[in-house]
Amino acid sequence: MRVVVADDSVLLREGIVRLLEEAGFDVVAQAGDAEDLIRKVSAHKPDVAVVDIRMPPTNTDDGLQAALEIRRRVPGTGVLVLSQYVEEGYALGLVGDRPDGTGYLLKHRVAEVERFVEAVRRVGEGGSALDPEVISHLVGRARRGDPLAALTDREREVLALMAEGRSNQAIAEQLVVTERAVEKHVTSIFGKLDLPPAPEDHRRVLAVLRFLRA
Amino acid sequence: MRSLRWALIGLGVAGLVAGAIPLALAIATEEGHQRTLLAIFGPLTGWAFIGTGIFAWLRRPDNGVGPLMTALGFAECMAALRVSTEPWVFITGLVFITLQWALLYHLLLAFPNGRLGTRLEIGLVAVTYVSAAVAHPVQVLFQDTTRRGLPENPLLITGDPDVVSTLGRGRFWLGLALVAALGVLLLLRWRAASAPQRRVLAPVLVSGGLVMALLAAWYAAVLAYADESLVQTLEDARIVVLATVPFAFLAGLLRSRVAEATAISRLVARLGDPSERRHGLRDTLADSLGDPTLALAYWLPDRKEYVDAAGQRIELPEPGSGRVCSPVESGGRRIGAIIHNGHLANERELVRAVGAAAALTLENERLDAELRANMEELKSSRARIVESGDAARRRLERDLHDGAQQRLVSLALSLRLARARVEDGSEAARELDSARRELEQALEELLELARGLHPSVLSDRGLDAALEGLANRARLPVELVRTPGERLPERVESTAYFVVAEALTNVAKYADATHATVQVERVDGQVVVEVRDDGVGGAEPAKGSGLRGLVDRVAAMDGRLEVDSQPGRGTTVRAWIPCG
Numbered sequence: 153m154r155v156v157v158a159d160d161s162v163l164l165r166e167g168i169v170r171l172l173e174e175a176g177f178d179v180v181a182q183a184g185d186a187e188d189l190i191r192k193v194s195a196h197k198p199d200v201a202v203v204d205i206r207m208p209p210t211n212t213d214d215g216l217q218a219a220l221e222i223r224r225r226v227p228g229t230g231v232l233v234l235s236q237y238v239e240e241g242y243a244l245g246l247v248g249d250r251p252d253g254t255g256y257l258l259k260h261r262v263a264e265v266e267r268f269v270e271a272v273r274r275v276g277e278g279g280s281a282l283d284p285e286v287i288s289h290l291v292g293r294a295r296r297g298d299p300l301a302a303l304t305d306r307e308r309e310v311l312a313l314m315a316e317g318r319s320n321q322a323i324a325e326q327l328v329v330t331e332r333a334v335e336k337h338v339t340s341i342f343g344k345l346d347l348p349p350a351p352e353d354h355r356r357v358l359a360v361l362r363f364l365r366a
Numbered sequence: 367m368r369s370l371r372w373a374l375i376g377l378g379v380a381g382l383v384a385g386a387i388p389l390a391l392a393i394a395t396e397e398g399h400q401r402t403l404l405a406i407f408g409p410l411t412g413w414a415f416i417g418t419g420i421f422a423w424l425r426r427p428d429n430g431v432g433p434l435m436t437a438l439g440f441a442e443c444m445a446a447l448r449v450s451t452e453p454w455v456f457i458t459g460l461v462f463i464t465l466q467w468a469l470l471y472h473l474l475l476a477f478p479n480g481r482l483g484t485r486l487e488i489g490l491v492a493v494t495y496v497s498a499a500v501a502h503p504v505q506v507l508f509q510d511t512t513r514r515g516l517p518e519n520p521l522l523i524t525g526d527p528d529v530v531s532t533l534g535r536g537r538f539w540l541g542l543a544l545v546a547a548l549g550v551l552l553l554l555r556w557r558a559a560s561a562p563q564r565r566v567l568a569p570v571l572v573s574g575g576l577v578m579a580l581l582a583a584w585y586a587a588v589l590a591y592a593d594e595s596l597v598q599t600l601e602d603a604r605i606v607v608l609a610t611v612p613f614a615f616l617a618g619l620l621r622s623r624v625a626e627a628t629a630i631s632r633l634v635a636r637l638g639d640p641s642e643r644r645h646g647l648r649d650t651l652a653d654s655l656g657d658p659t660l661a662l663a664y665w666l667p668d669r670k671e672y673v674d675a676a677g678q679r680i681e682l683p684e685p686g687s688g689r690v691c692s693p694v695e696s697g698g699r700r701i702g703a704i705i706h707n708g709h710l711a712n713e714r715e716l717v718r719a720v721g722a723a724a725a726l727t728l729e730n731e732r733l734d735a736e737l738r739a740n741m742e743e744l745k746s747s748r749a750r751i752v753e754s755g756d757a758a759r760r761r762l763e764r765d766l767h768d769g770a771q772q773r774l775v776s777l778a779l780s781l782r783l784a785r786a787r788v789e790d791g792s793e794a795a796r797e798l799d800s801a802r803r804e805l806e807q808a809l810e811e812l813l814e815l816a817r818g819l820h821p822s823v824l825s826d827r828g829l830d831a832a833l834e835g836l837a838n839r840a841r842l843p844v845e846l847v848r849t850p851g852e853r854l855p856e857r858v859e860s861t862a863y864f865v866v867a868e869a870l871t872n873v874a875k876y877a878d879a880t881h882a883t884v885q886v887e888r889v890d891g892q893v894v895v896e897v898r899d900d901g902v903g904g905a906e907p908a909k910g911s912g913l914r915g916l917v918d919r920v921a922a923m924d925g926r927l928e929v930d931s932q933p934g935r936g937t938t939v940r941a942w943i944p945c946g
Binding site for chain 1 (some may be wrong): 764768771772773774779780782783805806809817823827831835839918
């Protein structure tokens with residue numbers, strides 16, 4: 153799987169590159185700022201770009217803007233954004249109305265190597281990866297007229313893990329239940345959220361969006 | 367003063383001679399131009415102007431009216447020379463015939479303080495002088511006076527009636543326009559004048575205005591080719607009425623002396639009257655001087671600048687702007703200035719006298735203004751301290767994220783990579799795992815610390831996003847009822863953010879609430895922040911240092927913060943932050 157890594161901190165960027173290469177990824181280019189990143193992604197057409205949010209030139213959310221630009225200009229490229237701190241607004245802005253091929257992780261997650269590598273791979277394959285801390289904030293927030301009110305606690309848990317981008321099998325492992333049980337929850341969630349009939353993959357995306365926008 | 371008196375006596379003698387010459391000429395001349403009328407009124411009017419002018423000059427040496435009246439008297443005497451049949455004497459009189467009207471025009475606009483107030487007035491008077499001293503003499507060069515049965519014109523270049531008629535008509539049209547402008551200006555001045563000022567203006571405006579009106583009517587009659595006898599009658603009437611004008615000016619000047627004395631004594635009485643104090647010095651002075659636009663400026667010696675009553679720096683009016691500034695001193699020290707209309711009927715002297723009478727009160731108000739100015743300074747320095755504190759926190763937060771965090775994360779990465787090369791279960795593996803856990807803990811703490819210093823999201827994405835984050839992170843359900851929906855000035859955003867953050871922290875710690883609402887909206891130039899919970903109430907800003915700090919912080923932005931927290935009825939924290 154071909155990857156472009158963008159981070160203005162050389163130290164960290166080299167670390168991420170080494171880690172990804174050891175995990176078997178092909179790091180085709182590295183970038184130190186937002187413009188450099190867009191140029192290299194357009195040139196190399198990688199499967200996934202790993203992008204630090206805070207980068208030159210303005211050192212605010214240039215990385216996020218570049219990620220959105222990549223999603224517009226080079227569709228099919230997954231973008232995994234790394235953020236110094238949790239900001240649901242960033243995550244939701246990145247996901248937009250199609251979570252496929254997007255990821256948003258806290259920066260220090262890269263030290264949790266297996267999880268990070270798994271997230272990069274998932275985003276590169278067109279899946280999604282949202283930081284559990286973002287998800288827990290979204291679960292924690294309370295608003296009137298919450299469409300998720302009808303869900304049971306277990307179903308919320310399953311939906312939150314779906315939003316992180318996990319497969320049914322991974323969810324089953326995490327919750328220590330059978331995959332069959334997870335499927336039942338998923339079907340029930342689709343019903344309660346009143347999702348229109350569609351292929352399973354698409355309904356999953358819709359459910360996650362419903363969850364993120366709640 | 368003494369030398370002035372001698373000079374004026376000399377001028378008086380010269381005036382007597384100047385009037386006697388045309389009188390003698392009129393008696394000696396059998397068939398001079400307008401003989402009877404000029405013989406009587408020329409010298410009479412000239413002497414009257416010179417006499418009253420010198421009198422006014424003596425009484426009010428700093429007032430320009432006296433010199434102007436004297437000059438007008440001499441001009442009248444010179445113009446009366448046209449009674450002569452001697453060509454050179456006659457033509458001298460003819461050349462001077464228009465100058466007196468320009469001088470009268472000037473006098474009417476400059477009365478009673480002898481100065482022209484605005485650039486418009488200066489311009490009008492200048493045009494009048496140019497018309498009288500240039501256009502008219504040029505016209506004379508082409509005027510064949512013998513055609514009208516007058517003495518010969520020794521200055522004649524060529525007797526061209528067309529040139530004379532064109533120049534004359536042009537000058538008359540201009541004269542009409544100038545008199546119309548004068549009428550409007552005098553009318554406006556009359557309308558703006560107070561009752562005592564009107565008493566001063568009335569005699570001058572009536573007689574002077576009548577003369578100018580007769581002059582305008584004469585211009586109009588000539589331009590309209592009216593009957594010769596009508597033109598002659600208008601001219602005669604003008605010459606007669608002009609003789610009353612010097613006495614009207616004198617009456618006006620004397621009345622203005624009385625008006626001044628009245629104004630000052632009334633002012634002194636009012637300054638001493640406790641019931642008047644609530645009006646403030648400015649209103650009292652504006653009333654006494656009959657200038658509603660009057661303003662006071664207080665001198666701050668330390669800063670070497672003038673401030674208004676609120677302590678705000680003000681600029682004094684430029685010369686020629688129609689506003690005049692009279693300094694007020696007390697014991698030789700500058701304490702302030704009175705800024706007033708240039709037309710102030712009671713002139714500078716009066717303003718100075720009024721200033722002297724009001725000096726003590728002004729000094730008191732000056733001290734107030736100084737205090738306010740210092741308070742303003744204090745307020746803005748407090749705001750600057752808060753802002754520089756904010757800036758320092760922002761820098762620190764950025765440094766933590768961009769420096770320490772990056773290094774710690776890459777250190778964690780190295781540890782993981784090292785761990786992968788070590789066999790599970792070995793001593794080294796245990797050490798590395800424990801180091802990694804420590805490091806993760808440190809990272810978490812670092813992130814918490816950075817967020818507490820300053821939320822990056824606030825600078826990056828604004829108050830709406832930052833409030834959303836606060837609501838999401840809160841330990842109880844928080845509803846964002848309303849947020850501004852636009853970027854606000856940085857210091858307003860950060861103050862509003864810290865109010866909400868601190869209030870929500872308090873709710874979570876003490877309120878025992880099930881629900882809180884947050885509302886931030888921009889209303890009438892301020893941002894209103896409200897955090898409301900359904901908890902136990904009883905919060906007191908005086909006790910909790912968090913709320914106390916908020917009160918100070920909001921006050922530094924010139925805003926205010928209220929806490930409404932009755933036991934058992936929840937708590938509402940409300941802040942108003944000015945936002946231009």
